[in-house]
Amino acid sequence: MLSKRDNDLITHVGPGTPMGELMRRYWLPGLLSSELPEPDCAPVRLRLLGEDLVAFRTTSGAVGVLDTYCPHRNANLFWGRNEEEGLRCVYHGWKFNVDGACVDMPNEPPRSRFAEKIQQTSYPAVDRGGFIWVYMGPPEKQPQIPNFEWLDVPETHRNVHKRVQDCNWLQNLEGEVDSSHAPFLHGSVGPDGMQPYNANADRQPVFQVLDVDFGVAIAARREAGPEEYYWRITPFMLPFYTIVPRARETNYIWTAAVPIDDLTMFGMTVIWSPDHPVPPNPVVDVDANFRAKQNKANDYLIDRELQKTSSFTGIRGVRVQDMAVQEDQRGPLSERSREHLGASDLGVIATRRMLLKQLKALQKGQEPTQPHRPDVYHLRSLALNAPRAVEWQELMREHMLLAHQR
Ligand code: FES
Numbered sequence: 001m002l003s004k005r006d007n008d009l010i011t012h013v014g015p016g017t018p019m020g021e022l023m024r025r026y027w028l029p030g031l032l033s034s035e036l037p038e039p040d041c042a043p044v045r046l047r048l049l050g051e052d053l054v055a056f057r058t059t060s061g062a063v064g065v066l067d068t069y070c071p072h073r074n075a076n077l078f079w080g081r082n083e084e085e086g087l088r089c090v091y092h093g094w095k096f097n098v099d100g101a102c103v104d105m106p107n108e109p110p111r112s113r114f115a116e117k118i119q120q121t122s123y124p125a126v127d128r129g130g131f132i133w134v135y136m137g138p139p140e141k142q143p144q145i146p147n148f149e150w151l152d153v154p155e156t157h158r159n160v161h162k163r164v165q166d167c168n169w170l171q172n173l174e175g176e177v178d179s180s181h182a183p184f185l186h187g188s189v190g191p192d193g194m195q196p197y198n199a200n201a202d203r204q205p206v207f208q209v210l211d212v213d214f215g216v217a218i219a220a221r222r223e224a225g226p227e228e229y230y231w232r233i234t235p236f237m238l239p240f241y242t243i244v245p246r247a248r249e250t251n252y253i254w255t256a257a258v259p260i261d262d263l264t265m266f267g268m269t270v271i272w273s274p275d276h277p278v279p280p281n282p283v284v285d286v287d288a289n290f291r292a293k294q295n296k297a298n299d300y301l302i303d304r305e306l307q308k309t310s311s312f313t314g315i316r317g318v319r320v321q322d323m324a325v326q327e328d329q330r331g332p333l334s335e336r337s338r339e340h341l342g343a344s345d346l347g348v349i350a351t352r353r354m355l356l357k358q359l360k361a362l363q364k365g366q367e368p369t370q371p372h373r374p375d376v377y378h379l380r381s382l383a384l385n386a387p388r389a390v391e392w393q394e395l396m397r398e399h400m401l402l403a404h405q406r
Pocket residue numbers: 070071072073074075089090091092093094
């Protein structure tokens with residue numbers, strides 16, 4: 001559980017909040033590159049960390065991200081004309097470039113120097129790996145994009161996906177680091193009860209955690225015969241990334257819980273392989289606004305008959321099963337003071353502890369190191385059987401960390 005105070009501290013991300021300040025030290029993947037498909041295309045609404053923004057791609061291909069409300073009289077620049085290296089407000093024609101400078105003010109006298117005094121809030125944006133990344137922090141602290149492995153694989157070797165989730169970002173992150181839910185929430189049932197998950201029938205994993213350069217390594221150990229253990233190791237990478245261990249398949253799944261505001265988030269995923277093409281995978285079936293077709297309003301299309309006969313939840317789709325539980329944990333922003341955490345919640349506890357430690361350090365003026373160490377993000381996750389004598393830290397070095405990090 002968390003005190004009411006710590007729960008507020010760790011979940012709220014608006015301007016001026018401690019967690020919001022920590023998030024503003026990192027690049028945030030906020031849009032798919034495909035949402036801005038070509039120069040001078042239609043601008044796109046974007047809300048991140050409780051701020052209403054507009055994103056556009058200029059004539060020369062650069063991406064601009066501006067406060068969406070025009071500094072003249074607050075019209076929404078989303079209606080704007082994207083033309084000749086800038087976005088022009090449709091109300092009175094003021095025009096802004098990617099740096100937020102007012103480059104034209106056609107309704108003022110020709111000799112007026114008023115435009116020079118106008119500066120719209122603008123944030124740096126970069127198009128990489130299928131996402132538009134946005135940096136909303138202090139300009140002098142601008143970091144590098146984390147060196148995720150999938151950023152540099154051929155486009156055919158990765159699938160990027162985006163969905164909107166109606167809950168606080170931490171509820172999603174906590175689900176990703178919680179390896180103990182998988183055999184239940186994502187499990188199946190047969191005539192003799194629950195079926196083994198990933199060919200493993202042990203439903204009481206022993207958890208161990210370790211604070212590391214990128215955040216926290218969370219290991220879940222399950223019994224796998226007399227000689228071996230089945231290990232699943234999930235990295236939690238600051239501030240909201242994970243890589244889900246995926247048994248028996250060679251594709252990795254990277255996840256990001258990007259806060260839109262305190263009550264909604266973007267769930268970004270990348271399924272990638274370092275060495276072979278990855279076929280299209282919809283992850284969740286979404287509409288043009290990235291909203292899931294199975295959603296809270298239609299009870300995620302739960303099938304109670306299916307729940308009796310073959311599926312633990314009766315809800316189709318692994319990611320939709322996650323959404324069903326995450327979007328309502330006593331509401332979209334969980335009251336963690338009312339929880340009862342057990343031994344299987346160790347990964348969740350370690351993740352919260354790391355985030356609280358970082359945000360409290362920043363409150364005292366101590367900057368996080370991770371944004372400026374992109375190579376600590378060069379890693380994978382792990383799910384494998386190993387002889388009992390092998391330490392999991394050894395498995396992590398061998399199979400998770402990529403060459404230069406070991
Ligand atoms: S409100 Fe935008 S130009 Fe007037």
